[in-house]
Amino acid sequence: MKAGTNLERVLEAGQFAVTAEIGPPKGGSAKVIASKGEMLAHAADAFNVTDNQTAVVRMCSLSACGILKQLGLDPVMQMLCRDKNRIGLQSDVLGAVALGIGNLLCLTGDHVKFGNHPSSKIVFDIDSVQLIAAVKMMRDEGLFISGEEIAGPTPMFIGAVENPYADPFEFRTTRLAKKVKAGADFIQTQAIFDVGKFARWMKEICDRGLDEQVHILAGIIPVKAVGMARYMRDYVSGVEIPDEMIQRLEGAKDVQEEGIQIILEIIEEVKLIPGVHGVHIQAVGWEKIVPEIVERAGLLPRPMM
Amino acid sequence: MKSITAQKPLDELLENLGKAKMLFVVGCGTCPTVLGTGGVEQVSSLAEELRKKGKQVKGSMVLPVACEPLPLDARREFISSVKGAEAVLVMSCAYGVRAVADYLEIPVLPALNTLFVGREVGPGVFVEECSQCGDCVLALTGGICPITMCAKSLFNGPCGGSVAGKCEINTEVPCGWQLIIDRLATLGRLSQLEEIIPFHNWSTSPAGGPRRYSIE
Ligand code: SF4
Ligand code: SF4
Numbered sequence: 001m002k003a004g005t006n007l008e009r010v011l012e013a014g015q016f017a018v019t020a021e022i023g024p025p026k027g028g029s030a031k032v033i034a035s036k037g038e039m040l041a042h043a044a045d046a047f048n049v050t051d052n053q054t055a056v057v058r059m060c061s062l063s064a065c066g067i068l069k070q071l072g073l074d075p076v077m078q079m080l081c082r083d084k085n086r087i088g089l090q091s092d093v094l095g096a097v098a099l100g101i102g103n104l105l106c107l108t109g110d111h112v113k114f115g116n117h118p119s120s121k122i123v124f125d126i127d128s129v130q131l132i133a134a135v136k137m138m139r140d141e142g143l144f145i146s147g148e149e150i151a152g153p154t155p156m157f158i159g160a161v162e163n164p165y166a167d168p169f170e171f172r173t174t175r176l177a178k179k180v181k182a183g184a185d186f187i188q189t190q191a192i193f194d195v196g197k198f199a200r201w202m203k204e205i206c207d208r209g210l211d212e213q214v215h216i217l218a219g220i221i222p223v224k225a226v227g228m229a230r231y232m233r234d235y236v237s238g239v240e241i242p243d244e245m246i247q248r249l250e251g252a253k254d255v256q257e258e259g260i261q262i263i264l265e266i267i268e269e270v271k272l273i274p275g276v277h278g279v280h281i282q283a284v285g286w287e288k289i290v291p292e293i294v295e296r297a298g299l300l301p302r303p304m305m
Numbered sequence: 306m307k308s309i310t311a312q313k314p315l316d317e318l319l320e321n322l323g324k325a326k327m328l329f330v331v332g333c334g335t336c337p338t339v340l341g342t343g344g345v346e347q348v349s350s351l352a353e354e355l356r357k358k359g360k361q362v363k364g365s366m367v368l369p370v371a372c373e374p375l376p377l378d379a380r381r382e383f384i385s386s387v388k389g390a391e392a393v394l395v396m397s398c399a400y401g402v403r404a405v406a407d408y409l410e411i412p413v414l415p416a417l418n419t420l421f422v423g424r425e426v427g428p429g430v431f432v433e434e435c436s437q438c439g440d441c442v443l444a445l446t447g448g449i450c451p452i453t454m455c456a457k458s459l460f461n462g463p464c465g466g467s468v469a470g471k472c473e474i475n476t477e478v479p480c481g482w483q484l485i486i487d488r489l490a491t492l493g494r495l496s497q498l499e500e501i502i503p504f505h506n507w508s509t510s511p512a513g514g515p516r517r518y519s520i521e
Contacts, residue, residue, distance in 0.1 A: 081457075082457070086504065108457060108459065108464045108465070109457075110466070110473070111456055111457065111466075111473060111474050113474050122457065122458075124457050124458045124459065125505075125507065126460075126504055126505075127457070127458075127459040127460050127461050127462070128459075128461075128464075129460075129461035129501055130460065130461065130501070130502075130503070130504055133501060134504075145504055161465070162465070163465035166463070166465045166466075166467060166468075167463075167467045167468055167469060167470065167480075167483065168463065168467060168470070168480075168482075168483050168486050168487075170486060170490065170495060171463065171482075171486055171498065174498050174499060175463075177499065178461060178498075178499065178501060181499075181501060182501055190465060237465070237466040237468060237473040238465045238466060238468070
């Protein structure tokens with residue numbers, strides 16, 4: 001065991017894992033996090049807290065993960081390279097260890113241009129691949145990037161994100177291979193809507209033997225409204241939604257129910273794809289739907305590890 | 306290579322000038338002349354606009370290369386033509402502003418924004434290709450700079466936002482990592498992408514403090 005977190009134990013036991021995303025508030029209320037955590041506690045194995053997603057200021061992931069940990073949940077702390085240099089990032093990793101947070105998801109981060117402080121200075125001292133490598137070095141060698149020794153252990157189960165639909169074509173499996181080489185233990189993907197395309201990507205991943213070195217969790221975003229689907233298709237980089245899916249939502253009497261149906265079908269299909277070890281449900285701003293989806297997908301109760 | 310500049314808004318210039326009424330305008334015969342941001346024409350039209358706003362422009366001069374030290378005679382002549390002005394506006398890059406400020410003991414203000422050092426890649430089209438970081442990694446990236454050409458300065462890009470060769474920040478901006486990959490493909494060196502580029506040393510960049518160089 002690398003960190004012995006619930007997520008790691010579920011995955012290592014060969015169980016189909018479920019993780020869910022919890023969006024922190026645009027304010028300092030611990031209650032908001034705690035109530036979302038309580039609502040989702042039984043429905044997933046671990047809970048991601050985003051880090052100033054889309055470059056909009058929110059409560060920091062470290063604090064929110066600490067609150068979830070106090071409730072007995074297994075948090076996944078998301079960490080971006082956009083806002084902090086290597087000093088700040090490594091310091092946050094130590095802070096996470098102190099709070100008992102054992103899962104870390106290393107990301108690049110959206111450009112500040114998309115957020116609510118577009119004139120701020122971006123950092124990018126190191127990139128996400130280098131961050132993965134740094135955390136692995138902290139854990140396995142007990143060293144900071146500088147080569148200096150860390151006082152005490154840094155047990156971390158290291159995650160990375162991946163977009164199976166991203167360009168450039170020539171690079172789509174190399175990018176994952178590089179993250180695995182750097183030290184990623186698990187991968188949470190961008191939202192899957194086009195299952196066929198995802199399955200082809202997974203096949204290439206398996207052909208390279210990467211599925212044996214890393215746990216891949218397929219990203220799932222429940223769609224609540226036709227407008228949301230269109231918006232994601234047109235404006236969220238890296239999200240591809242097939243036209244038939246949008247037509248299906250447009251033609252539905254109960255759009256919300258149709259959206260859930262679609263998601264349940266996607267979960268059913270990705271479960272059968274070799275190399276997929278779980279799902280990561282990102283119900284941004286609609287967290288309360290997660291237990292229903294997990295239940296109707298036949299993924300309850302969650303294993304007691 | 307050119308120092309790329311763009312005119313500042315007139316309102317900002319007026320605000321920076323404050324109460325100064327008697328002005329002198331300086332242009333540069335090199336980059337700003339080529340770019341049309343600080344040549345003879347732009348200097349006289351700025352003087353004109355300032356007059357319309359109630360300022361007095363005592364005179365103007367386009368220095369051949371504003372960033373280079375003027376020979377002693379020319380310097381004396383320049384200083385005497387500026388005499389009586391309360392402030393000088395310089396239509397050149399910040400290096401020209403700095404050089405002119407060295408000659409005078411009145412406020413010397415920039416009339417232009419200094420954008421980047423660019424190479425002309427097509428008629429009148431300039432691209433920034435190097436941010437002068439002091440520790441060049443071009444050998445690892447097919448000769449295309451990831452620090453400058455990637456909007457996030459990623460060393461192990463691309464990020465997930467690269468779509469159809471364009472960067473996530475704007476569909477007009479080429480993704481620097483797509484350029485790197487295309488170039489490595491041409492060179493038959495795509496396998497280079499499998500290597501993790503290590504942590505960059507920023508201590509030689511502006512992050513390490515002001516830089517200076519002297520020829521031994
Ligand atoms: S790596 Fe540094 S020196 Fe080399 S091109 Fe890029 S910014 Fe310039
Ligand atoms: S899309 Fe390309 S250029 Fe833009 S930030 Fe991502 S990797 Fe860099």
